Amino acid sequence: MNPADLHAVRGEILHFLADPASHGEAAIEHFADGLLLIRDGHVAETGPAGELLARLPADVPVTDYRGKLILPGFVDTHIHYAQTDIIASHGEQLLAWLEKYTFPAEARFADPEHARAVAEFFCDELLRNGTTTALAFATVHATSVDALFEAALKRRMRMITGKVMMDRHCPDFLRDTAAGGYAESQALIERWHGRERLQYAVTPRFAATSTPEQMRLAGRLYAEHPGLYLQSHVAENRGEVAWVAQLYPEARSYLDVYDRFGQLGERSVYAHCIWLDDTDRQRMADTGTAISFCPTSNLFLGSGLFDLGRAREMGLRVGVGTDVGAGTSFSMLQTLNEAYKVLQLGGQKLSAASAFHLATLGGAHSLYLDERIGNFLPGKEADFVVLDPAATPLLARRMQGAQTLDERLFVLMMLGDDRSIAATHVLGRAAWQRSG
Structure with missing residues (x-):
């Protein structure tokens, strides 16, 4: 890896390889502590943070979104x-x-x-x-x-x-x-x-x-x-x-x-x-x-x-x-x-x-764009959204009792709104970030 071309984003990462309605759990890839490696606006690699950080050059910048959920845009x-x-x-x-x-x-x-x-x-x-x-x-x-x-x-x-x-x-x-x-x-x-x-x-x-x-x-x-x-x-x-x-x-x-x-x-x-x-x-x-x-x-x-x-x-x-x-x-x-x-x-x-x-x-x-966007497979355009599961007092309280990933996602989609968006990245770069 050439560190000059790379940056990394760390957080809980979730994306889909297929439709869960037809493929079940095999359609879902989830890293509770994950790392998204981005080169020139495209996904280079996605995986467990511990594993990828161990072989990442020390001077590669890492944006830390731990405590938040990263999904494709x-x-x-x-x-x-x-x-x-x-x-x-x-x-x-x-x-x-x-x-x-x-x-x-x-x-x-x-x-x-x-x-x-x-x-x-x-x-x-x-x-x-x-x-x-x-x-x-x-x-x-x-x-x-x-x-x-x-x-x-x-x-x-x-x-x-x-x-x-x-x-x-x-x-x-x-x-x-x-x-x-x-x-x-x-x-x-x-x-x-x-x-x-x-x-x-x-x-x-x-x-x-x-x-x-x-x-x-x-x-x-x-x-x-x-x-x-x-x-x-x-x-x-x-x-x-x-x-x-x-x-x-x-x-x-x-x-x-x-x-x-x-x-x-x-x-x-x-x-x-x-x-x-x-x-x-x-x-x-x-x-x-x-x-x-x-x-x-x-x-x-x-x-x-x-x-x-x-x-x-x-x-x-x-x-x-x-x-x-x-x-x-x-x-x-x-x-x-x-x-x-x-x-x-x-x-x-x-x-x-x-x-x-x-x-x-x-x-x-x-839209026939799934070769370019939609998940974090290598080569895809690195568009992603960062969701804050504690964006409002009610979300934060409800999340304390959520036991599974599916339950947390359901709470986000029922109680979440624009306040739940911590950041939006386009081609790897922050295009919008919540202040305060």
Whole structure:
């Protein structure tokens, strides 16, 4: 080892090698006193501190987080950065929410200064909550995409975003055209896709707000560029499902609309997926299309309860999304809290280990990024979050009676929030640290 290239982080280390829901204890690697060796922003080695320190050169710097829990950085697979300022807006379900709150807020992103200010706050808030990778919606404005990519680039975050494509059933001030949306997206792809840790997502808002021609061109964009993402919404709300059925009567289902336009496949991610049937689920599984489970917003908008058990049975890729601003917290801990409750209402159980897998390696897997992020195997990008199990008096008291790792994790996800994040590291470097 060349000590000049190395630094180490010490603390309780936990990461996942697979999904505990299917692989049990073999999926979990845990070091009560562990050491994470980092070289040039990537994981060099992970293991017991005593063993690794014994062969570490004396001049290698060691950051000491003993007493705290180190996990891979959280992966948020569905969030709207342009809705940051309408979080916690009262009283509507999906379609009314869009008209009353979302569209007026998104209109402001025609102003580059406003877009820049929100993007800076948004990225800082993600890091403050331990999130290091996000798949995010911007607005119809190219300036909104530029602002978010610029803010993420400064912080070296892994960010996937794209210009919303929306040429009908929306206010005139947010409407693009099929040809214009295609051309603007193409220019943004050329400017940003593959630049450092940034990747582009073709972003038709949802089938109801795009004409068939725009949907065709969105599918074409997705097919034209290697490694491109596609993100949208499907089957979130019963009223939305019925509306799409009227607009596309030739389609078998809401999901089938996207399929007909070539929008299912690897790196294609659909938020919500509540009102699907098994034919839809099988088609998603067969094409490698992923789901973003958004429990907080599904409860807040009264949309319904996601069936994680069935998605797993059918082999679907599933990650977790906070879905700010209908989601009510940037905190992945709070989002896992709501996921547990959603599944309880559906007669399903979510173990703490499985929940944290969803927020880390599971999210990375759903985004086809598990070769780069999601755990601490050698060569992975060294993004990680440091959790403080005594961040609040109640957490500290409850932890005194926690007997097992799974119990401690469960307490963290039920009682934890942004106060539980002691530090967030991006490519090995501290990107955010709690003061005091």
